Amino acid sequence: MPTRLDDVDVIVLRTLQEEGRVTNADLARRIGLSPPSMLQRVRKLEEAGYIRQYVALLDAEKLGYPITVIAMVNLSLHQDAAIEQFRAAVQEIPEVVECLHISGEHDFLLRIVAKNMHDYERMVSEQLSKIKAVGRINSSFVLAENKRTASIPL
Numbered sequence: 001m002p003t004r005l006d007d008v009d010v011i012v013l014r015t016l017q018e019e020g021r022v023t024n025a026d027l028a029r030r031i032g033l034s035p036p037s038m039l040q041r042v043r044k045l046e047e048a049g050y051i052r053q054y055v056a057l058l059d060a061e062k063l064g065y066p067i068t069v070i071a072m073v074n075l076s077l078h079q080d081a082a083i084e085q086f087r088a089a090v091q092e093i094p095e096v097v098e099c100l101h102i103s104g105e106h107d108f109l110l111r112i113v114a115k116n117m118h119d120y121e122r123m124v125s126e127q128l129s130k131i132k133a134v135g136r137i138n139s140s141f142v143l144a145e146n147k148r149t150a151s152i153p154l
Contacts, residue, residue, distance in 0.1 A: 076135030
């Protein structure tokens with residue numbers, strides 16, 4: 001796959017972002033390609049890493065996680081081993097649904113879902129704060145989610 005996307009690639013990616021369950025046949029029909037050509041094009045986009053994975057976006061509140069927390073974490077150690085230990089540890093905490101290594105005042109931004117305040121407190125005290133490299137955790141609770149998308153502008 002070339003490093004530059006053509007117009008058809010962009011349409012394919014945009015469609016898959018908006019409708020991940022679209023069938024290959026329907027996608028081919030919409031774009032005007034044969035199903036085998038479309039499948040080959042999508043596979044090339046996958047192999048080139050433009051498409052990382054296919055997911056279903058779930059409603060956390062309906063699934064019993066009505067609280068979303070943005071936790072800003074500062075590490076007490078800024079050595080490679082400590083950073084990697086933190087990264088590995090948060091992978092094992094299911095409530096941490098996003099982990100970003102950031103610049104600025106804090107080292108990491110975590111998006112965490114919780115069943116209730118007690119659940120969040122338990123997760124922080126029993127898991128997050130027990131990671132050796134953690135120095136400080138500053139938590140902010142999401143009051144409303146005004147925009148959330150997984151789509152990249154194309």
